[in-house]
Amino acid sequence: MSAPIVTIQRHIAEEQSLHPEATGSFTALLWDLILAVKMIAREVRRAGLIDILGLTGDQNVHGEQVQKLDEYAQDRIFKAMDHGGHLCCMASEERPEIIPIPKQFKHGKYVLMYDPLDGSSNIDVNISIGTIFSVHRKVTPGEDGRLEDCLQPGHRQVAAGYVIYGSSVMLVYTTGNGVSGFTLDPTVGEFLLSHRNIRTPKRGKSYSINEGYSRSWDEGTRKYVDYLKDKDPDTGRPYSLRYVGTLVADFHRTLINGGIFLYPAVPKPKLRLLYEAAPMAFIAEQAGGIATTGTGRILDVEPVELHQKVPFIVGSEEDVREYESFVNRK
Ligand code: AHG
Ligand code: MN
Ligand code: MN
Numbered sequence: 001m002s003a004p005i006v007t008i009q010r011h012i013a014e015e016q017s018l019h020p021e022a023t024g025s026f027t028a029l030l031w032d033l034i035l036a037v038k039m040i041a042r043e044v045r046r047a048g049l050i051d052i053l054g055l056t057g058d059q060n061v062h063g064e065q066v067q068k069l070d071e072y073a074q075d076r077i078f079k080a081m082d083h084g085g086h087l088c089c090m091a092s093e094e095r096p097e098i099i100p101i102p103k104q105f106k107h108g109k110y111v112l113m114y115d116p117l118d119g120s121s122n123i124d125v126n127i128s129i130g131t132i133f134s135v136h137r138k139v140t141p142g143e144d145g146r147l148e149d150c151l152q153p154g155h156r157q158v159a160a161g162y163v164i165y166g167s168s169v170m171l172v173y174t175t176g177n178g179v180s181g182f183t184l185d186p187t188v189g190e191f192l193l194s195h196r197n198i199r200t201p202k203r204g205k206s207y208s209i210n211e212g213y214s215r216s217w218d219e220g221t222r223k224y225v226d227y228l229k230d231k232d233p234d235t236g237r238p239y240s241l242r243y244v245g246t247l248v249a250d251f252h253r254t255l256i257n258g259g260i261f262l263y264p265a266v267p268k269p270k271l272r273l274l275y276e277a278a279p280m281a282f283i284a285e286q287a288g289g290i291a292t293t294g295t296g297r298i299l300d301v302e303p304v305e306l307h308q309k310v311p312f313i314v315g316s317e318e319d320v321r322e323y324e325s326f327v328n329r330k
Contacts, residue, residue: 089145130248
C-alpha cells in the first residue's frame with residue numbers, strides 16, 4: 001500500500017480543521033502565496049535563458065543593488081496577494097514603506113511581510129536562493145493596515161515560512177503546530193509533503209558564518225568560533241564550516257542537520273528582523289531549535305521600525321546555548 005500523497009493544500013486544510021474558529025481566510029492566503037512562489041520558481045529555473053539575470057540599475061532602501069529577479073519576485077507576490085481579501089497591508093524588503101491593499105479590493109485581518117528574493121548576490125551564479133514570509137494578525141482598528149500592524153514581536157506570528165529554490169524547490173512553514181516541508185513536483189506543479197514534523201538535532205557538527213568579517217566580530221563571537229576550531233573529538237570539534245551566503249540555504253541546512261548559523265553585528269547587524277530573522281526564529285523554535293540576538297530571544301524583540309536589523313544566531317539548542325555562554329561571559 002503506497003504512502004498517501006499529501007499536497008500542501010491538503011495539509012493546510014487539515015491544519016485548518018485543528019482551529020474550529022478558522023474562517024478559511026488564512027488557508028486561502030497561503031494558497032495565493034503558493035501560486036506566487038510556484039511562478040517565481042519557474043522564473044528562477046529559466047533565469048539564465050531569459051533576460052531576468054543581472055541588475056535593474058536601482059537601489060533598494062538598504063542601498064543594495066536591486067536584481068531583476070528581486071523585482072520580479074516582489075511584483076509576483078504583490079499581484080498574487082493584493083486582491084484575495086485576506087490582508088490589510090503588506091511589507092517587503094524591496095519597498096521602503098508598508099504596502100497598502102488597493103482601495104478597490106476587500107481588506108482582511110492579516111498582515112504579510114516578506115523578503116521576495118533572499119540571497120540576491122547568488123542569483124547570477126546559480127546558487128540556491130529563496131523567499132521568506134511572515135504572517136501576523138491585524139491589531140489596529142479600521143480596515144486599512146498601519147505600521148503598528150507590522151511592528152509586532154515575532155512571538156505573535158500566525159505563520160512563517162520560506163521557499164528554497166535549490167536542487168529541488170522546497171516550501172517549509174509553520175503555523176505554530178510543528179514544521180513541515182513540501183517538495184515541488186514540477187511534473188504536476190504541486191508541493192507534496194516530503195518532511196513531516198521537522199526536528200532540529202540538539203547539537204550539530206557545523207557552523208555557518210561569513211569568516212571574511214572575523215576582524216569585526218565581538219570578542220564573544222571570536223572566542224566561540226575559535227573554540228569550535230579546537231580539536232576535541234569528545235565534543236565533536238573541530239566543527240566544519242558551511243557558508244552559502246543565502247540565509248534560506250544556510251538556515252535550511254542548519255534546521256535539518258543541526259549546528260549553528262551566525263550573523264552577528266559585523267560591526268553592524270545585516271539581517272532584517274521582520275521578514276528574515278523573526279520568521280526563521282519561529283520555524284527554528286517550532287523545530288526544537290533556538291534563535292537569539294546573542295543576549296535575547298529573537299521572538300521577543302519589540303520592533304521599532306520596518307527594516308530594523310538584528311544580530312541573528314540560530315540552530316541547535318545546545319550549540320546556540322554554548323554561543324550565548326561565550327557572548328555573555330563577563
Ligand atoms: P537579500 O538577498 O534578501 O538581501 O539577503 C541577503 C542576506 C542573506 O540571504 C544572507 O544570509 C546574507 O545576506 C549574506 O550576507 P554576507 O554576504 O554579508 O555574508
Ligand atoms: Mn534576505
Ligand atoms: Mn531579498
